[in-house]
Amino acid sequence: MHLTSLRTISPALALAMGLAAAPALAQEQTGGTLRLLARAAAGTIDPHINYTLQYFQLNYILYDGLVTFRKAEGAEGFEVVADLAREIPEPANDGTSYTFELRDGIQFSDGTDLTAEDVKASFERIFKVSGPTAGTFYNNIVGAEACLQSPDECSLDEGVVIDEEAGTVTINLTEADGEFLQKIAIPHAAILPAETPAEDLGTEAPPSTGPYMIESYDPNSTLAMVRNPHFEEWSEEAQPAGYADAINYDFGLTETAAVTAIQNGQADWMFDQPPTDRLAELGNQFAEQVTLHPLTAMWYAPMNTNLAPFDDVRVRQAVNYAIDRNALVSLFGGPNLAQPACQILPPGFPSYEPYCPYTAGESDTWQEPDMERAMQLVEESGTAGQDVTIVVEDTSVSRSIGVYLQDVLSRLGYDASVQPISQNIQFTYIQNTDNNVQMSVSQWFQDYPSPSNFLRVLFSCDSFTPGSDASVNIAGFCNEDIDAMMDEAESLTLSDPERSAEIWTEIDRAVTDAAPAAVLFTPKRVDFFSERVENFLFSPQFYWIISQAQIDQ
Amino acid sequence: MNLSSSARTDSSAVEPGTGSAALVAESPWATAWRKLRQDRAAIASLIVLGLITLACLLAPLYAQMVSGTDPFTTNLGGSIVVGGESRPILAPSTTGLGLGTTPIGPTGEFGPYLLGADAQGRDVAARLLYGGRNSLFIAASATLICLVLATAIGTVAGFFGGMIDTILSRILDVLWAFPIFLLAISLSIVMLNQTLRIGPVEIGSGSLVLPIFIIGIVYIPYVARPIRGQVKSLMSAEFVIASVGIGASSWRILLKDVLPNVVPRVIVFLPLIMALAMIIESALSYLSIGVQPPNASWGTIIQDGQSLLYSRPLVALAPGIAIAVTVLTLNILGDGVRDAFDPKSSVRIV
Numbered sequence: 001m002h003l004t005s006l007r008t009i010s011p012a013l014a015l016a017m018g019l020a021a022a023p024a025l026a027q028e029q030t031g032g033t034l035r036l037l038a039r040a041a042a043g044t045i046d047p048h049i050n051y052t053l054q055y056f057q058l059n060y061i062l063y064d065g066l067v068t069f070r071k072a073e074g075a076e077g078f079e080v081v082a083d084l085a086r087e088i089p090e091p092a093n094d095g096t097s098y099t100f101e102l103r104d105g106i107q108f109s110d111g112t113d114l115t116a117e118d119v120k121a122s123f124e125r126i127f128k129v130s131g132p133t134a135g136t137f138y139n140n141i142v143g144a145e146a147c148l149q150s151p152d153e154c155s156l157d158e159g160v161v162i163d164e165e166a167g168t169v170t171i172n173l174t175e176a177d178g179e180f181l182q183k184i185a186i187p188h189a190a191i192l193p194a195e196t197p198a199e200d201l202g203t204e205a206p207p208s209t210g211p212y213m214i215e216s217y218d219p220n221s222t223l224a225m226v227r228n229p230h231f232e233e234w235s236e237e238a239q240p241a242g243y244a245d246a247i248n249y250d251f252g253l254t255e256t257a258a259v260t261a262i263q264n265g266q267a268d269w270m271f272d273q274p275p276t277d278r279l280a281e282l283g284n285q286f287a288e289q290v291t292l293h294p295l296t297a298m299w300y301a302p303m304n305t306n307l308a309p310f311d312d313v314r315v316r317q318a319v320n321y322a323i324d325r326n327a328l329v330s331l332f333g334g335p336n337l338a339q340p341a342c343q344i345l346p347p348g349f350p351s352y353e354p355y356c357p358y359t360a361g362e363s364d365t366w367q368e369p370d371m372e373r374a375m376q377l378v379e380e381s382g383t384a385g386q387d388v389t390i391v392v393e394d395t396s397v398s399r400s401i402g403v404y405l406q407d408v409l410s411r412l413g414y415d416a417s418v419q420p421i422s423q424n425i426q427f428t429y430i431q432n433t434d435n436n437v438q439m440s441v442s443q444w445f446q447d448y449p450s451p452s453n454f455l456r457v458l459f460s461c462d463s464f465t466p467g468s469d470a471s472v473n474i475a476g477f478c479n480e481d482i483d484a485m486m487d488e489a490e491s492l493t494l495s496d497p498e499r500s501a502e503i504w505t506e507i508d509r510a511v512t513d514a515a516p517a518a519v520l521f522t523p524k525r526v527d528f529f530s531e532r533v534e535n536f537l538f539s540p541q542f543y544w545i546i547s548q549a550q551i552d553q
Numbered sequence: 554m555n556l557s558s559s560a561r562t563d564s565s566a567v568e569p570g571t572g573s574a575a576l577v578a579e580s581p582w583a584t585a586w587r588k589l590r591q592d593r594a595a596i597a598s599l600i601v602l603g604l605i606t607l608a609c610l611l612a613p614l615y616a617q618m619v620s621g622t623d624p625f626t627t628n629l630g631g632s633i634v635v636g637g638e639s640r641p642i643l644a645p646s647t648t649g650l651g652l653g654t655t656p657i658g659p660t661g662e663f664g665p666y667l668l669g670a671d672a673q674g675r676d677v678a679a680r681l682l683y684g685g686r687n688s689l690f691i692a693a694s695a696t697l698i699c700l701v702l703a704t705a706i707g708t709v710a711g712f713f714g715g716m717i718d719t720i721l722s723r724i725l726d727v728l729w730a731f732p733i734f735l736l737a738i739s740l741s742i743v744m745l746n747q748t749l750r751i752g753p754v755e756i757g758s759g760s761l762v763l764p765i766f767i768i769g770i771v772y773i774p775y776v777a778r779p780i781r782g783q784v785k786s787l788m789s790a791e792f793v794i795a796s797v798g799i800g801a802s803s804w805r806i807l808l809k810d811v812l813p814n815v816v817p818r819v820i821v822f823l824p825l826i827m828a829l830a831m832i833i834e835s836a837l838s839y840l841s842i843g844v845q846p847p848n849a850s851w852g853t854i855i856q857d858g859q860s861l862l863y864s865r866p867l868v869a870l871a872p873g874i875a876i877a878v879t880v881l882t883l884n885i886l887g888d889g890v891r892d893a894f895d896p897k898s899s900v901r902i903v
Contacts, residue, residue, distance in 0.1 A: 331672065399841075
């Protein structure tokens with residue numbers, strides 16, 4: 001998922017960081033209104049469509065799926081727990097069938113009961129609204145292929161079999177999928193009322209099952225959430241009750257203005273990263289109100305493997321050798337906000353084993369650039385002097401990184417230029433092969449904690465769709481041998497998870513060696529909250545658990 | 554009045570005591586220049602503008618001899634000696650939570666980093682001068698393109714009238730109907746996202762030609778319309794009617810009678826349009842749709858400085874002041890030129 005998309009932390013690193021501790025609670029405090037800030041809204045509020053971190057974070061406390069990620073800090077936050085289902089089912093029929101028993105007495109915020117029919121309709125709706133992950137996460141549900149072909153006529157009668165009397169839902173898959181429970185734990189598989197229109201809801205939020213419901217949404221000003229009057233806590237680990245009575249999410253303030261508002265107690269938290277020139281001030285004067293969390297994410301520079309000069313692996317490797325990751329960490333805000341990286345999987349992620357072939361000296365982690373080796377590779381490739389354009393987002397950090405990379409490419413002998421384009425369109429622009437983007441700067445944040453979410457999603461042949469705005473394999477990298485390894489790793493997820501993890505580690509190394517991208521650094525998340533916010537809990541899956549914040553009144 | 558063809562005598566041009574024998578006609582250009590020289594504010598503006606231009610032209614010399622750094626390459630790990638003490642160009646915070654890095658501020662010494670560094674560790678003073686070169690070059694070039702095209706369109710429309718006038722006027726109306734920034738931004742997005750090919754000429758997305766062309770186009774209606782009106786007015790002037798009467802060709806009337814009378818007004822427009830071009834260039838560059846990085850203009854430097862407003866405000870303030878001073882001098886000069894060439898005119902561009 002992209003920057004405006006899901007981001008998480010590595011629990012191991014989070015613990016190792018010695019984080020600014022969340023204020024200890026003297027006693028639980030309920031009530032009050034939280035005021036959250038973001039520079040802009042994140043589009044449609046439809047939980048089956050919105051694919052941004054900003055609203056995923058809300059949707060985790062507004063809606064529920066059959067299962068969800070545990071609302072907890074640290075490694076526990078990566079665990080999938082039963083939510084609307086009573087318990088996590090054991091897969092049957094060689095991992096191709098899951099039967100969920102629904103909890104009794106759960107109601108939507110409009111007072112209607114949640115039924116098995118709602119579950120079936122919700123899974124069909126994922127396809128009817130052409131959800132962004134319909135074809136990648138849910139395509140192996142029986143009947144999904146037909147739904148993808150004809151979304152309007154989608155029927156999952158065989159894929160999602162319900163028994164209203166027994167209150168059970170059986171999901172049948174075409175083949176075993178060891179990540180299926182994780183995939184249905186994200187908000188795209190939230191259960192909505194069966195009568196929810198099969199179209200993008202835009203600003204009209206559907207009834208919810210979580211502790212809050214959306215009262216109003218105006219993308220130009222505010223998203224207002226209030227308590228769901230029909231919510232009764234059924235599982236503290238899946239969906240704990242909220243503390244604040246209301247949550248107002250206001251849009252429009254710049255990051256600098258948001259920092260000032262929080263400092264003055266006029267707001268409680270900001271979604272966006274505080275601007276770099278305020279970081280020192282926050283770290284010194286407001287250290288008690290700041291938390292830092294390493295993320296299982298990466299900033300990286302995809303290089304188009306189908307366009308010169310990056311169609312030559314030596315050039316891609318040369319770029320990797322030449323980049324000074326420490327310089328990029330400085331641009332991002334310093335060593336306490338990011339750490340250099342040069343492999344695809346981030347530290348602390350499943351199957352991660354330190355590996356860095358692009359550093360001077362022998363080391364598993366990046367130490368310093370090797371310009372000599374880089375120049376040698378460029379000379380061998382005979383590509384020096386060619387034009388290279390780097391497409392970056394029109395944000396200060398992305399532009400800075402672009403200018404730095406332009407500098408690196410110039411030193412390697414290329415005629416490089418930087419092209420900043422609007423943050424709103426850059427991510428789709430760089431995916432479309434029609435735009436002939438040679439190199440770009442982007443970010444990737446996990447959807448769920450599985451190596452396939454980095455390696456298969458970003459670097460498999462399946463993820464490369466020429467001419468499409470939704471071809472997230474930006475580098476256009478397609479290696480059939482590596483794809484075969486991915487297939488093998490996935491097939492072993494349930495039967496031999498240890499071997500599967502080992503294969504993913506090998507794939508990580510193979511992709512890193514092929515260098516379809518230059519991984520730059522692993523970012524950390526800075527949260528700045530007001531003095532009155534207590535019990536700031538940080539989930540590695542979806543960040544601040546807003547419902548658990550208490551307001552010191 | 555035909556400034557070039559009429560033998561106009563200005564009594565103020567006669568030196569006292571020279572007698573009638575010395576009574577000579579002063580050319581309209583000499584008259585205008587004399588009037589301009591008498592306008593102290595305009596001359597002061599001209600001098601300031603000249604100094605700014607000269608300083609910007611000497612940017613490479615400054616970068617080499619004084620700054621000693623390349624203002625277009627990053628210098629994130631470097632350090633300099635200030636007051637006998639070595640200081641990093643980009644200093645990571647070492648207190649509190651240790652968040653953020655701060656570029657070196659103004660050193661106060663006439664040498665490297667006189668005005669400090671930007672977030673990429675580049676010398677702000679050197680970039681300011683290089684940026685000024687681009688801003689002035691783009692503004693001047695765009696102004697020339699605008700005035701040449703606007704004069705041609707306005708003159709042709711006013712002189713030939715009829716269908717030609719109707720077609721050209723409607724084209725100008727369409728251009729005029731768009732808010733300037735909307736038009737400029739639309740053109741920029743279309744042109745910056747792809748290489749422009751005009752016959753054998755290929756213009757890359759980072760070329761300065763693009764902002765020049767974009768800015769040159771958007772102000773054409775603002776100049777062409779008044780010129781068209783003046784030409785239509787001139788067509789009924791006695792000297793034009795006389796030229797027609799003696800059988801002069803259309804081209805002769807256009808080139809010898811009409812155009813020379815239009816030129817003074819075009820000259821009046823020059824500093825005013827240039828001031829506007831400078832502002833629009835800065836705005837477009839600030840919005841990342843003008844000069845492309847790592848190249849600099851005053852607008853891009855302001856954008857670079859935006860992320861440092863709290864810690865290093867001079868990065869944004871310096872180019873902002875440079876733009877303000879330059880535009881102010883151009884406007885004062887424009888008033889002086891207008892008074893000198895066309896005192897009855899009320900040229901205003903809104």
